[in-house]
Amino acid sequence: MTSAQDMLDTAVEEARKGLAEGGIPIGAALFAADGTLLGSGHNQRVQRDDPSIHAETDAFRNAGRQRGYASTTMVTTLSPCWYCSGLVRQFNIGAVVIGESTTFTGGHEWLAEHGVKVTVLDDERCVSMMTDFIAAHPELWAEDIGE
Amino acid sequence: MTSAQDMLDTAVEEARKGLAEGGIPIGAALFAADGTLLGSGHNQRVQRDDPSIHAETDAFRNAGRQRGYASTTMVTTLSPCWYCSGLVRQFNIGAVVIGESTTFTGGHEWLAEHGVKVTVLDDERCVSMMTDFIAAHPELWAEDIGE
Numbered sequence: 251m252t253s254a255q256d257m258l259d260t261a262v263e264e265a266r267k268g269l270a271e272g273g274i275p276i277g278a279a280l281f282a283a284d285g286t287l288l289g290s291g292h293n294q295r296v297q298r299d300d301p302s303i304h305a306e307t308d309a310f311r312n313a314g315r316q317r318g319y320a321s322t323t324m325v326t327t328l329s330p331c332w333y334c335s336g337l338v339r340q341f342n343i344g345a346v347v348i349g350e351s352t353t354f355t356g357g358h359e360w361l362a363e364h365g366v367k368v369t370v371l372d373d374e375r376c377v378s379m380m381t382d383f384i385a386a387h388p389e390l391w392a393e394d395i396g397e
Numbered sequence: 398m399t400s401a402q403d404m405l406d407t408a409v410e411e412a413r414k415g416l417a418e419g420g421i422p423i424g425a426a427l428f429a430a431d432g433t434l435l436g437s438g439h440n441q442r443v444q445r446d447d448p449s450i451h452a453e454t455d456a457f458r459n460a461g462r463q464r465g466y467a468s469t470t471m472v473t474t475l476s477p478c479w480y481c482s483g484l485v486r487q488f489n490i491g492a493v494v495i496g497e498s499t500t501f502t503g504g505h506e507w508l509a510e511h512g513v514k515v516t517v518l519d520d521e522r523c524v525s526m527m528t529d530f531i532a533a534h535p536e537l538w539a540e541d542i543g544e
Contacts, residue, residue, distance in 0.1 A: 295462065299462055300462075301458065301461070301463070301488075302450075302454050302458035302484075307454075311449040314446065315446055315448050317540060318543075319543060331483075332483040332484075332487035333480075333487040333488070334483070336478075336479040336482055336483020336484065336486075336504070337449075337479075337480045337483065339479040340478045340479035340480040340503075340542065340543050341448075341480070341543035342543050342544075356487075396466060397489075
């Protein structure tokens with residue numbers, strides 16, 4: 251059994267990788283029920299000039315084709331936007347662990363209403379990483395969430 | 398001014414490309430307000446072994462980084478799943494034109510409730526393409542929508 255905090259550490263590591271690459275520091279990881287890491291990734295808007303790769307999308311892609319996600323957990327450093335919340339709902343990902351929802355709140359309450367097990371942590375590393383990034387690059391952040 | 402039917406033709410062409418490649422025949426395209434094609438694409442689950450690329454995602458990606466989507470129209474051969482509906486909502490894509498919603502219904506009514514201009518056509522080419530595909534490859538279709 252892997253704790254929510256342990257799983258979050260993997261996502262935080264991904265977010266830091268993204269930051270080091272000059273990208274938007276959001277990371278995510280998809281875990282199997284037994285704690286096996288299926289895939290992890292981070293936002294790639296800047297690095298690959300690709301607006302379609304959010305952290306959750308990247309982790310989902312890197313997990314490859316799976317037959318069923320009900321027993322998996324998506325861990326992300328930030329509350330999932332509607333795009334990523336839609337991913338979770340469509341593929342019936344069973345649980346979502348969120349580093350923080352202070353700097354941005356997406357669709358995690360909607361997911362909870364639709365039966366996804368949602369855990370929101372209040373991780374200071376995640377909050378400060380996004381707070382600093384948004385202050386330094388407000389235009390990039392607005393672009394990433396379509397504002 | 399480009400008609401919904403003209404725009405749909407581009408998406409149908411993409412779906413046919415996907416079918417010819419052995420893939421799931423769903424196509425999409427993103428148009429600017431003046432009718433300029435920004436990007437088009439098709440489902441790539443089979444071709445690239447990538448579960449994250451639905452038709453709408455592919456079109457969105459191929460349109461590159463844009464600063465604002467409110468005046469754009471996403472055209473797709475099939476009612477957008479929750480993943481792709483979430484994409485439309487997060488990036489404030491202004492309008493969605495749908496070839497058909499008979500073989501599958503995703504989140505297009507939810508999008509309409511949230512202010513997206515939704516047009517559902519009843520295009521026989523789209524219906525028959527999906528009907529034939531689902532009959533021939535039920536397992537692939539179930540995989541693509543997480544069932």
